[in-house]
Amino acid sequence: MVTAKAWTLKKHFEGFPKISDFDLKKMELRNLNDGGKWKLLLESVFLSVDPYMRPYSRRDMKEGDIMIGTQVARVMESKNPTFKVGAFVVGRSGWRTHFISNGKDLHLLPSTWPESLPRSLALGTVGMPGLTAYFGLLKVCKMKPGETVLVNAAAGAVGSVVGQLAKIGGCRVVGCAGSDDKVAYLKEIGFDEAFNYKTVSSLDEALRKASPDGYDCFFDNVGGEFANIAINQMKKYGRIAVCGAISQYNDSLPQKGPYIQVPMIFKELQMEGFIVSRWESCWEEGLKALLKWVVEGKLKFHEHITEGFENMPMAFIGMLKGENLGKAIVKV
Numbered sequence: 576m577v578t579a580k581a582w583t584l585k586k587h588f589e590g591f592p593k594i595s596d597f598d599l600k601k602m603e604l605r606n607l608n609d610g611g612k613w614k615l616l617l618e619s620v621f622l623s624v625d626p627y628m629r630p631y632s633r634r635d636m637k638e639g640d641i642m643i644g645t646q647v648a649r650v651m652e653s654k655n656p657t658f659k660v661g662a663f664v665v666g667r668s669g670w671r672t673h674f675i676s677n678g679k680d681l682h683l684l685p686s687t688w689p690e691s692l693p694r695s696l697a698l699g700t701v702g703m704p705g706l707t708a709y710f711g712l713l714k715v716c717k718m719k720p721g722e723t724v725l726v727n728a729a730a731g732a733v734g735s736v737v738g739q740l741a742k743i744g745g746c747r748v749v750g751c752a753g754s755d756d757k758v759a760y761l762k763e764i765g766f767d768e769a770f771n772y773k774t775v776s777s778l779d780e781a782l783r784k785a786s787p788d789g790y791d792c793f794f795d796n797v798g799g800e801f802a803n804i805a806i807n808q809m810k811k812y813g814r815i816a817v818c819g820a821i822s823q824y825n826d827s828l829p830q831k832g833p834y835i836q837v838p839m840i841f842k843e844l845q846m847e848g849f850i851v852s853r854w855e856s857c858w859e860e861g862l863k864a865l866l867k868w869v870v871e872g873k874l875k876f877h878e879h880i881t882e883g884f885e886n887m888p889m890a891f892i893g894m895l896k897g898e899n900l901g902k903a904i905v906k907v
Contacts, residue, residue, distance in 0.1 A: 699902030720745030722791035730757035803833030877901030
């Protein structure tokens with residue numbers, strides 16, 4: 576019998592999450608059996624911390640539940656011929672060191688995965704964040720070669736892929752981030768223009784300077800005041816993909832505005848919120864494309880790795896504060 580460790584939600588977050596909002600528990604896992612439901616025993620190798628966990632914890636969880644989340648896990652024991660011992664999978668079993676499964680919600684890493692690439696990429700650039708960028712640009716923004724794409728939180732797990740995919744698609748790309756190091760990284764991976772939104776004297780002026788003619792596509796990960804300013808700089812018939820609102824997730828009181836109707840009407844804009852699971856039936860297509868571009872060197876990645884399962888809450892809080900460059904990962 577295996578003893579697993581799991582982080583639970585001790586108390587729903589009020590404002591910014593705190594370490595004391597989490598509780599570390601130990602639990603005994605049942606043994607596998609040939610005739611029963613549970614066919615697989617797995618150990619988590621890498622775990623993901625993502626912004627969506629903050630609003631989803633309030634919507635989908637009750638106090639005492641294991642924190643939601645995704646991991647790359649290794650098969651330790653198997654009574655399912657599809658999953659060999661030693662195989663690596665992506666699962667959605669939350670913040671756990673070990674878990675048992677019937678295999679239905681597990682996805683094997685692609686057989687074409689190169690040994691030279693870290694398997695943690697299946698939680699980032701070649702995983703859900705990468706797919707969010709891929710489908711958000713292709714299906715929502717419907718970007719076209721020669722257009723100008725704006726993305727905020729551009730040095731994060733999603734934003735950094737958005738910018739690079741837009742460049743692969745023949746677009747001009749403008750990004751913003753919250754530190755000079757992050758801005759330097761954006762220029763390193765091919766952004767045409769990048770600036771630190773925390774140090775510019777005027778966000779409106781910075782956006783105009785970066786693209787005097789405005790923006791065809793805006794991939795919004797932030798919401799709030801940034802979106803309020805950016806929407807006024809969209810070109811006619813521009814498209815806005817609303818992916819996240821990290822500027823608002825930790826607010827105790829709702830922010831005022833923004834008021835979008837006037838620019839929406841006069842510029843005839845399209846604005847659409849989306850969740851990447853809408854295209855889950857097409858994920859294999861997206862993952863193959865992302866992996867191909869990574870292997871070819873067209874799509875670069877950076878991971879912010881925290882060592883130790885005991886540091887999951889700290890990594891989560893640090894990610895919400897913007898301490899990560901690229902994808903935030905916890906290595907068990």
